[in-house]
Amino acid sequence: QSLPGGFVYLHDIEPSIIQDIRYATSNNFVGRPLAGYGAGECVVKREVGLRLKAVQQEQAAQNLSLKMFDCYRPARASLDMVRWSQNGHETAAERRYNPKIPKTELFRLGYIASRSQHSTGAALDLTLVDLNADNSGKYDPSKTYADCTAPVEARLPEGSVDMGTGYDCTDVKGHTAAPTISPDQRAWRKRLVAAMARQGFVNYAKEWWHFSLPGAGGAAYDFPIQPRRN
Numbered sequence: 458q459s460l461p462g463g464f465v466y467l468h469d470i471e472p473s474i475i476q477d478i479r480y481a482t483s484n485n486f487v488g489r490p491l492a493g494y495g496a497g498e499c500v501v502k503r504e505v506g507l508r509l510k511a512v513q514q515e516q517a518a519q520n521l522s523l524k525m526f527d528c529y530r531p532a533r534a535s536l537d538m539v540r541w542s543q544n545g546h547e548t549a550a551e552r553r554y555n556p557k558i559p560k561t562e563l564f565r566l567g568y569i570a571s572r573s574q575h576s577t578g579a580a581l582d583l584t585l586v587d588l589n590a591d592n593s594g595k596y597d598p599s600k601t602y603a604d605c606t607a608p609v610e611a612r613l614p615e616g617s618v619d620m621g622t623g624y625d626c627t628d629v630k631g632h633t634a635a636p637t638i639s640p641d642q643r644a645w646r647k648r649l650v651a652a653m654a655r656q657g658f659v660n661y662a663k664e665w666w667h668f669s670l671p672g673a674g675g676a677a678y679d680f681p682i683q684p685r686r687n
């Protein structure tokens with residue numbers, strides 16, 4: 458199954474990496490699947506995939522795994538995010554992701570890009586999973602969770618280590634060097650940043666979960682993400 462532009466399915470390179478591609482589901486800040494996400498599959502440039510495999514192999518020795526939240530993002534999905542930010546209303550469920558900042562400000566403040574590096578295949582959103590921990594908590598759309606800056610027990614469950622905020626928490630607490638997190642949370646962030654850096658990935662200071670591989674990008678793509686064939 459060939460993809461355009463040298464993209465591959467991460468599962469075909471390293472199936473042990475956990476994938477929870479949130480923009481293919483309703484469990485994200487928009488509250489519905491985004492345009493172009495026809496399947497919850499992490500699609501990456503081959504070089505990016507090989508480096509993720511190396512990170513995964515190193516972490517597996519400590520009983521940890523990477524968990525991908527977003528990989529290649531079709532350009533139409535970013536335009537969908539722009540339209541969402543301008544739709545004139547904000548729900549309580551949406552504000553769980555941006556409790557202090559109106560959604561109309563998220564682009565200007567750099568939390569979402571209208572032309573994202575994700576569309577070039579050079580950017581990734583991810584976290585770490587402790588394979589020894591109880592990761593059984595599942596997101597329940599009928600539940601009212603606390604916002605993404607709340608203690609982990611009160612936030613929506615993500616089945617991953619406690620990084621101090623949930624994924625896509627557009628808040629100063631989500632900044633990688635935020636001073637308001639606990640020593641354990643800081644240690645997890647440092648661990649992820651260091652592991653990714655050893656394979657050349659660079660973290661984005663405003664989002665502990667967002668990394669890019671300098672030089673891996675190039676043109677932005679808009680092909681939809683489709684189910685992987687076995």
Ligand SMILES: C[C@@H](N)C(=O)N[C@H](C)C(=O)O
Binds near residue numbers: 567568570625664
């Ligand atoms: C929206 C968030 N997950 C993200 O990836 N932000 C960066 C800035 C982007 O949109 O490229």
Ligand SMILES: [Zn+2]
Binds near residue numbers: 527575581667668
């Ligand atoms: Zn990102």
